[in-house]
Amino acid sequence: MDPFGLKVIFITFLVFVPLERLFALHPQKVFRRGWANDLIFLFLNGLLIKLGLLAVIGASIFAAAQILPASFQAAIGGLPYWVQIPAVIVLSDLGFYWTHRMFHAVPWLWRFHAIHHSIEELDWLAAARVHPVDQILTKGVSLVPVVALGFSEWAIGVYALLYQWQSVLIHANVRIRFGPLRLLFASPEFHHWHHSSQLEARDRNFAGQLSFLDALFGTLHMPRGQAPTTYGLDRPMPQRYVPQLLYPFMGERIFQSTPDTPEIGETMRVPD
Ligand SMILES: [Zn+2]
């Protein structure tokens, strides 16, 4: 029993910390600003998100069983894995893309997602700084269709494993580029632009795994040979875990009700 996923966290640390030393994109400390707080996100959010997703997926399995004929689900689950795995990745990332784009476009949703964008030094741990409501909704919309349609647990498991590692990689402070595959798969180069505070990169690169979705929907921003220089937002954002969880519900009032004052340079942007 490992409800906090300690083994995976430890393995991720062992893989990515040396990788970031060897191939650093920006000069940066391992224990950068906000590191300890993001570690709290990593330990506590993982559990909260798993519980939330279990509830969402359990409900969708029940609903799908009422709507879809069992023979249809069995036919999907019986397709060869070389068909199921790419199909699950494409369908799930379409769900991810549009939910993520909604989180940027709708102001009250943006307040949840702004927590993730408040990070100013990207690294392997940055993927953990996410509001649970943001993650449960985004991952829920990604997973519900593939679970409901009857794709096999094995195919969904492969997708989930790839997603997990790719999500850490695309946030990592590494100058690893994907060559021509950059136009197909989300890379560190692709997702770092998503976090850039530079105007031209705002509300771009929404996909989680497949960068071609952004090319398809007209939101790709990945100028060749360039990398963003600054990340983050342009309004104050709380610095600690609990105020960050409360921020979407309280907005700027959080600064009056907690000792968590905004710091100079800590910024939050308004959605375009
Ligand atoms: Zn975003």
Ligand SMILES: [Zn+2]
């Ligand atoms: Zn991110």
